[in-house]
Amino acid sequence: MNRSAEVICVGTELLLGEVLNSNAQFLGQELARLGIPHFHQTVVGDNPTRIKRAIAMACQRANLLIFTGGLGPTPDDLTTETLADFFQAPLIEHPEILEDIARKFAQRNHDPSPSNDKQALLPESAAILPNPIGSAPGMIWQPRPELTVLTFPGVPKEFHLMWQETAVPYLLDHGWVTAQIYNRVLRFWGIPESTLADKVAPLLSLTNPTVAPYASRGQARLRISTRTSSADIAHQVIAPVEQQIRQLCGLHCYGADEDTLESVVGDLLKQKGQTLAVAESCTGGGLGQRLTRISGSSDYFLGGVISYANSVKQGLLKVDPEVLNQHGAVSAIVAEQMATGVRSQLHSTWGISITGIAGPKGGTPTKPVGLVYIGLAGPDGTQSFECIISPLRGRDWVRHMSASSALDFLRRQLLA
């Protein structure tokens, strides 16, 4: 049988639609990247008979079975024991798992409960697939020749770490991977996907690397891909095309791969030895929250004021009550006074402000939901601009786009 993988996701919560099965997508992407063929995904509930039938089917068509879910401490977590039962292997208790669980609980000032004990049971001859952050370990098991079983908890963060830290190295070591797909993703702000696609049109018909546009969360992206045996070769194929794209798109391209608007802004501030403070109304702290997701952001981010109520705009940010009265909180001049105020109160190089109508209520004919003003105070004075964000995608969307637009405004100033 040619090598191929099959994905089995266990959990009644998946069948009930309570949980979105992002694990199946993650595995699809990873198996594609590693070049491991994969033709079926199955979702089955917490039922031993049906789990066994799924195992029986999967062994007939694949030789790498990847399970997610059903490793928890409760009686409806059945993956490990059902696999052991199916392959008629006894379950063996691993004291090192019990110790690991006890240590993790101790860090949170809790005691493990007796129900955690079953998480220390693995079929004879199975190896522990360590879980660096959660209580449930997985396993790597060859229940019979030419068949490998991997199990993972359903919690995506735990699963992803275990996949990257242990499963991928295992698959590389055991001949599952010959060539990989290497991707470079370029990220854009301020240009819609269709305009971007037109701008780089000739590159979209390349075959190696391929270039494909896509969009997500309001950002257009271009993915440059090649399938090859080493990262060095991939880089040689991808780098010249990346450079062409950057020349075509200029400042619209803000970064690549893991870059975010906040990380790019942070790097620029750090390079210049400058500092930033924020004054947030409709985003309620979301801009500060994004800036401080980055460890080390204290090098350039001082803090700010969440001026949700007008009294806070006046009291802490020194916005003129007359101006508030005359122009309303959602106005260019208030945005400018907020930015100036926070810059002067916090003694930062830059002050950036956001005031707008996030909705769904609070809009008027002249100031509709989605109207946002962004202010920026810096060494050369204060300016503002108006954003009109589609209200159709909801309050979170308006807030997210406001914070992103504010970051991009500052980024372009820092590069000017």
Added chain:
Amino acid sequence: MNRSAEVICVGTELLLGEVLNSNAQFLGQELARLGIPHFHQTVVGDNPTRIKRAIAMACQRANLLIFTGGLGPTPDDLTTETLADFFQAPLIEHPEILEDIARKFAQRNHDPSPSNDKQALLPESAAILPNPIGSAPGMIWQPRPELTVLTFPGVPKEFHLMWQETAVPYLLDHGWVTAQIYNRVLRFWGIPESTLADKVAPLLSLTNPTVAPYASRGQARLRISTRTSSADIAHQVIAPVEQQIRQLCGLHCYGADEDTLESVVGDLLKQKGQTLAVAESCTGGGLGQRLTRISGSSDYFLGGVISYANSVKQGLLKVDPEVLNQHGAVSAIVAEQMATGVRSQLHSTWGISITGIAGPKGGTPTKPVGLVYIGLAGPDGTQSFECIISPLRGRDWVRHMSASSALDFLRRQLLA
């Protein structure tokens, strides 16, 4: 055979992880709501042999097969013809589908291409399942007695409309819906899933309603479920068990269903006519961001100070520089002064503060990553508590758990 449904999602793009399979979640929720049992979901690529094997398997275990995907105009869209081939039914061309497609293309100033012709083919005896917005219709087909097949395009927006407008009325009319599943989800803070499971252990073996624990984002939950013919009966079955759980768990249970810690705190503040201000260090605005996700939070949330730098703690929050020097920013007394400071600066009923080490850097032996102090200033004075959050799940996790713990601290005070 008892009535049950099975979901088959067709598309190589799903196996490659290019598309998140939200259709499977939608169907899971809908089938659960309608009380149509559903034990398997399968994802299979655009391959006729594998699609046929999936059909063969599914007919053995279910009598309502629901397909999504593979109805488009391109050669790799194979669902309809493969179903016809499997059940040996001839394909019949439906002129009304061709007319409908031509009309929709005309609205967009395009002509249909010859490849659209295949979308007008349905197996003999199949009924059209109209697509109000896209070119691909689905079908409702009984290829043999006691077996119903529904097909839908993979585009979620088209699929959802077709499901609601045609499939659900069909299922109601044809006796598929007799009883529905009613769920009540109780939400907990301050108790791990395993401890919760032990506390309510006797209830976990109930059969009507069933009680199942699960956890997500640090929160334990209990799902109470019953399958019955009316919401009233469901309530009668669920309410006494809910009450038992609430008695066993006390204040650990913070809400049910769509409640969040921030919505529960918001409701309590609104009821009391009280206001809140926040002083955030390591969360950088994340607590304010969560509180203001709720439309109408301006009724009780005034704003706050993001005091990331010590200069801001001193300047805007009036934290004593001596105290900062002596105890460090991450200390109970600084948390208390931050809470007191923000309450007095913003004239709010409550001031809540967070100061901690989110990591991954910045920890010391005496003040490790994950150490967080939360302060709460209120009408009866100021208090603080220390949280030790596992640093293993990363910076975002420490920040999320800090904000949640702060909200829970305030919630318990508001209920005291």
